[in-house]
Amino acid sequence: MHDEPNDAYRPAGLLPAGLRPRVIAGARRGYHSSPLTAPALDRVRRDACLALLRDAARALADRNGTTHWWPYLTAEAAARLAPLYPGDPVRLEDDAVIPLPGIDFGAYVASLPSRRRVGVRRERREFAAAGLDVRHLALADCAEEAGVLLSGHQRDHGHDRDGVDAMTGLLRRQAASMGGAARVVTAYEGRRMAGFCLYYHYAATTWIRAVAVDRTHPAPHLYFNLMYYLPVQDAYAHGTRALHAGMTTIEAKRRRGAEVSGLYALADRLPGPGSGL
Template sequence: MATTCPVISRISGVRSLDPAVWRRLTADGPHFYASLPWLAAQEDFSGQPQRLLVAEQDGAVTAVLPYAVPDREFNPFYEPRALWGERAPAADGLIHLGVGRGYDNPVLLEASPEGERGELVAALANEVGRLVAETGRPAVAQYVRATATDTVAALLGGTAVTVVPVGLNAVIRLPGTGFDDYLRALPGSRASRRRKIGYERRRFEAAGYHVGCEKLRDCRDELAPLLVQLQHKHGQSATTESTARLLGSQAEHLDGIVFTCRRDGDLLGFSLVYPWHDALHVRMAGFDYPRLAGAFEYFNLTTYLPIDHAYRHGLREVHLGMESYRAKLLRGAVLAPTITLLGPGAVDDPDGLRAAAWRRAAAWENEIHDTAGAFTITGVFKEAGACPNG
């Protein structure tokens, strides 16, 4: 039990902290995006050190709160105005709490759960308030898990916090010991789903690809052109050069696994995944679309091969990320809500912003029959009036 008041310091660079501290911070498993290898890769790619608020009590680090003060945001999924229009503040006018990137944002990392949590959160909230005053920027926390909303609201000041839905993370939880157990556990019309998945796997196997499981460091130079094809197909802007740099930075720090399909040695499709504790995180995919056989390459590379791999290595979950909700639900995923919290002064018209955010969420109704229900949670989220029925 901590006996002294928390002392908060500001540190620049994730490698400024002892790796043993990071191991304690992420020991419970869910926080891949707060791991030292992931954050070091992000630092190297951006060229900017990660900023950290570090709390110490009795000579030991008890918590870390990452934050960023960006000059520009290139990813539209992290740009509030790209998500919700002019009622939202621009990313470059905000302090961003948490690790950023990954669409699953652990904001407060506690290395000593038995510590005085209330006192710790209050001390960090005071330091966030000082950052807001110094920079003239309100604070925001994006892609926060529902279970963390009350803590994050407290870090933002606890009052006048605007809370809006932002996305849903899809996770396939793996029962039993093999792919047949996964199939048997599928909800709904299981027989038809099993037949569909079996058909998609057989078509892929019959397409004549050479299917491999490769290390990112060995094939990273081949991936960028295919990833860019996928991004352009979905209306995203990306260059081969910047994508190659991103992959290179991750290859230097992370033990990435790449599921590949090749023909005559040429790479035609891939998915990039990262194992972390008992889960596999599917991060990227790419395809040479004109040369594909049309054999359900996407689902085999991003879902079925990762599930097979997870079972073989004793992993219990496959994290598929956001978007394409209907396809992921049909393959047994469960959806976990993520939200954005904007601190005092960030939003001029909270009611208008909430309405815009729910209009965006309503666009998923053809994939998710009860979008509002998917975001029904307790705590500050409900109290803030984010749910139109809440």
């Protein structure tokens, strides 16, 4: 990478001093990465494949006068790759997944501690009393409205470069690429979108990808319902067994039943001259 606009993928702010890789192995986006090896491989063959993968990434980096790294590895992936690299994995973030037991939302609530059950029921009740219109849409049907809210969310978190055009373009491209798999749950106040959550059902998990609300027109517990409760309901309807809630605000996710694990980075040997970002 010659230029990385996302600070969360800039190695200068994430890795120890002296490590400035410019080749990324694994996923460049999504804050979740793991090498793709066949599940049926025995350990010896899997480790041999991982060594070949490391060597291929190292060769590509060598040709460009730099090194490579793996950002946002799951704990399992980091443990498998760590023996192939110098130094220990660097913990970057915590990652939250909410298990979905049973067959419906009631089973999810029942799995929480008693105090949290009361809180969840209250947050849902007060949100429902606000009378917002909850709609389940394809992303293609609301990308422009969602892009406006997402740009405001990014701006509130210090990402001034993520303007309306950039965020709308991002969502449009995602809608075009993912089609009907790009699902959105929204809350409308009249004709105005008050908030949205974009998520994907994949394998046994529902993956949250973007959430934003209109902070200028707050509704009771709008964020919590869009981020957790409404996607959980749809996850049960779709038959998935977990909600991937991602990084940040970890304690809020723990209070809603999340199990937390680490996300790690591994970097190859020290770079040569001229390889720093």
